[in-house]
Amino acid sequence: MPDLTDRCSAEHEAQRLQALADYRILDTPEESAFDEIVEVVSIICEAPIAVINFVDRDRQWFKSEKGLGVRETPLDISICAHAILQSGLFIVPDTTRDPRFSSNPLVTGEPNLRFYAGALLESREGYPLGTLCVLDYQPRDLTERQRFALQALANQVMAHMELMRAHREQAELICELEATRHELAKRAATDPLTGLLNRRAFEQRLDQEVALIQRGAPPAALMLIDLDHFKRVNDTLGHQAGDEVIVRFAELCREVFRQADVIGRWGGEEFVVMLPRASVAEARHAAERLHQRLAITSMRADSATPLYISASIGICSLSGVSNMDECLHRTDELLYQAKEQGRNRSICEPEGVPAHRSFGMDSSFRP
Incomplete structure (x- = not known):
């Protein structure tokens, strides 16, 4: 696998991991909104495998997947770990002809992956978090329309994650405001010296x-x-x-x-x-x-x-x-x-x- 610190400093990688943690997406249950995006991108790109994945410190974790049957894999065999090192789409038409992946156990053995295309999932601060990707057992490429759809759906993944974070932050703010209101009401009703009712x-x-x-x-x-x-x-x-x-x-x-x-x-x-x-x-x-x-x-x-x-x-x-x-x-x-x-x-x-x-x-x- 590539060393993420080759392109980014250790401090930048720590910030990237913190940005990922801030979304609180890792190890969450399956959700229909993400599952539907995976199904749609699989249909549009005519790919048997589609995944929404996030690159953690030492693993690749899948929020939603079709065709793999697992929720995470080690980072040292991850193709997506390469994809997050560059912006835009990352496409590998034939993994057996790419020296970065020709010896990857996912290529040389089951499930014998031959094609990869991934659209970057970026935080609002610009940190790469993972990809929306499609994979196939045959060498191939994507049409321009499929490339556009892959990127557009990746944007929808991030839009939904931002909405989830906004809702969570709003709920936390409401809780904080309620706690503040309760504390102010308590102070207004309490004798400051004894803590008894005034x-x-x-x-x-x-x-x-x-x-x-x-x-x-x-x-x-x-x-x-x-x-x-x-x-x-x-x-x-x-x-x-x-x-x-x-x-x-x-x-x-x-x-x-x-x-x-x-x-x-x-x-x-x-x-x-x-x-x-x-x-x-x-x-x-x-x-x-x-x-x-x-x-x-x-x-x-x-x-x-x-x-x-x-x-x-x-x-x-x-x-x-x-x-x-x-x-x-x-x-x-x-x-x-x-x-x-x-x-x-x-x-x-x-x-x-x-x-x-x-x-x-x-x-x-x-x-």
């Missing part, structure tokens, strides 16, 4: 839940949480430490609440949680778990000096007679009661449970 996004989710409940979905519960004496953290340790506390508290909420529960940062040191399909009593138990975890969890994991905080919580129900603004107002009032009664406690809307649950912990700041 206030606007939580209100939208809460409004949806209220609408579902009004249409017959089971009631839910709403919880408003305020970190006790949080200002002391910022004043004493600085705002970076305050941010660490906010982030750690958000992580703790993810651990405590169910995956179905919706957690948001309401603003500053206030957080809000919606518990779908949950009663006030069930929400109170979740709040109890949160109080217990806060009592034993330092909010500065990397600090030598532990920092513990407590929280005040208001809990109300979401029912079919509720609207979003009323629920938020009731929960805020219950939170205010929790603060007035000494903080570090949960105050629940009456639902056959105690009006409040206090954990009797020392909620004073412990740096």
Whole structure:
């Protein structure tokens, strides 16, 4: 076989192989569009063998073939490897009389090829990729009309490949745009510090839940949480430490609440949680778990000096007679009661449970 680098530099050959790879055509299944071109060129050129082939690094691979019965051959016996070294049509009227092919095993043995004509398949950048070729068992030539048809159909092969690539690139672009849109929507709905829903996004989710409940979905519960004496953290340790506390508290909420529960940062040191399909009593138990975890969890994991905080919580129900603004107002009032009664406690809307649950912990700041 010819050494492709005799005519092209190693860098050019690498670029040619990359151009071929960019079409993503190698080792793809048979396709009717290519099979039909092969059938038509075989009929027009009156050739028993017709092939759409691509010259890879060490093999010749056939996208479509008629009369050969194989999908690839080694490159060292490839006639097409010579064809891609020149532009236009490459025609060998009698392979036994051409010193380049007279000793080729495809000529001296089965299938005893005697005639070859190939039209170059070129990338849009001008790199030779392979050929559309016809072969025969007898020495012969092509008429001018057959030569024109062979080249025209080779052009159609490349046109179809370009169309396939354009469709693929368009699909990839659509996926990228959709991913970007999703990321922008996520950012618009997310608190940048904690990764929780921001206030606007939580209100939208809460409004949806209220609408579902009004249409017959089971009631839910709403919880408003305020970190006790949080200002002391910022004043004493600085705002970076305050941010660490906010982030750690958000992580703790993810651990405590169910995956179905919706957690948001309401603003500053206030957080809000919606518990779908949950009663006030069930929400109170979740709040109890949160109080217990806060009592034993330092909010500065990397600090030598532990920092513990407590929280005040208001809990109300979401029912079919509720609207979003009323629920938020009731929960805020219950939170205010929790603060007035000494903080570090949960105050629940009456639902056959105690009006409040206090954990009797020392909620004073412990740096």
